[in-house]
Amino acid sequence: MKHRALAALSGSGGVLVVAIAVSALAAHVAGQAPSSPKPLPAAPAKAAAAAPATKKWTLPRTPDGQPDIQGYWTNSTYVPLERPDKVTKATYTPEEFAAVVKEAAAREAEQTEPGTVADVHYDFTQFGLDKSQSAFVKNDLRTSLIVDPPNGKMPPVTPEGQKRAADRAAERRRMGATTDAVQNMPIGTRCLIMAGSGPPMMNAGYNNNYEIVQGPGYVMILVEMIHDVRIIPIDNRAAALPENMRQWMGDSRGHWEGDTLVIETTNLNGKNPFRGSSENMRVTERIARVDADTLSYKFTITDPATWTTPWTAEAPMTKSVGPIFEHACHEGNYGVTNTLAGARLEDKKAAEGAAKKTSN
């Protein structure tokens, strides 16, 4: 928890707690948390979200009879969305997977170089708790999250999708450098929404934690990043939004198919595109509890304006440790102010330098 809070604070805004950061750092050093990745569970690891646990497990239910999917979960994983080009098989051996994790964890640790300015600013291994140091899905040996198409890659992009990608790139160039104005910066930097908050819910560098709470007629998912809350009405409890009403997280409605929660989302505003999607993307998510510590999470993307066929990925969630601390991103967003102020100072120095040159 303490580490997670620190990740939130140091990630983008730390109004809250320099003092705590310092004391926690001291504790961290004193306790000497492992600097290498946690050991993987002994092989054979079970396939993701498939095999039931060996001992008998019964699906828990809420007092009103829904499958109980409540609790703290994480989809943190080293499995990439798409299968790497050099990989031809669908699943690694446990030894190969251990090597992949080891390599990735080493990369995370090397994001900053000791003794440099960048290192003073941020050190994932000290403050951010990279994936290897927190809960992540350890028993998923697949080489891609995408399960359909079977080659583990997104389907071909339509001409319309290609044109949209080119138009978006041109618009970004037209707007100028990211340091020219806050509106040119990535939406996550601006604390509008994190790219992975979804739907679909996708793991990112850190803070991949979710809290699910079920009330009568609603399932609520709290996304740690920017305290985003998804409130999903079950069984048409809330009317669908009209076509013209668009939201960052769209309009989500759910129903139970047996013990699987199916969530359909439309009415996205297109300002947080998922891998180049259009605003008319439909996301179908399927969540089911498969054992005490695992949620199966599958999503299907249907967006004929972008891809030639729908595609499906599976990104299981594993039990995480709560509680989730407030990620007040915007409120402590000194990063934007400092970045822009620094850039304007550079502009001023450059202008003064040029003026000096001219007068000489």
Added chain:
Amino acid sequence: MRTRFCTATLLAAAAFGVAWGVMPVAGQTAAYRAPRTADGKPNVNGIWQALNEANWDIEGHSAAPGRVVALGAADAVVPGLGIVEGGPLPYLPAALAKKKANFEKRLTLDPEIKCYLPGVPRAMYIPQPFQIVQSTKTIMMAFQYAGAVRTIYMDDHKEAPADSWMGWSNGHWEGETLVIDSTGFNDLSWFDRAGNFHSDALHVVERITPADPDHLTWEATIEDKAVYSRPWKMSMTLYRRKEKGARLLEFRCVEFVEDLIYGHLRKVQK
């Protein structure tokens, strides 16, 4: 005639009361017994909203000119009786001076203007709906304004690991009443647009009681020794949003305040 009418009314009321499980309570004429959740607790699920002017000023206040000349009557202070019991607020002398300074600079200092998290109690009466999702171990309050959220821990009571805008809330049931004890606040949120404020010593105890199927009575005791000479109370009604298909929508306001906060740092001014 009159006597007979009253008797009939009383009998009808009594029958109604029995049918709906209304039980008389000592010192009160009758108390409402809310429908139960599947685990037997008063059911406070729903989309709720305050219908008062406390976000302008939690104390009683008359109408007044607004903060922005160009907005004319649209920004004028809407009069309200206030939600503070008694009054005036028992500010310590230095704190009263700060409150007055806050008021003078409210256009630039009010956290609401910058889309900052509203804190507690302000989240409860900021004029936008919020939704309660009630489970056994956890009760969530999700607010439309700024996507704020409160997690009420019902069985796992801990101290706040660090200060935050929305604080740390532990809850329990006392009969029909949800009691929420909140601490762990930072000193950055305000109570209203008038500059009423608190320190990080803020301690809020809320009592939320269903009054009938569509109303909750909300009471809060505010304690903050760094700002106030004694604890004081607020109370108001929360109304159920009953429109067909009522729901929270996104009020993701950060985007709307970017030019206000960062506009002066643009390379090319608009």
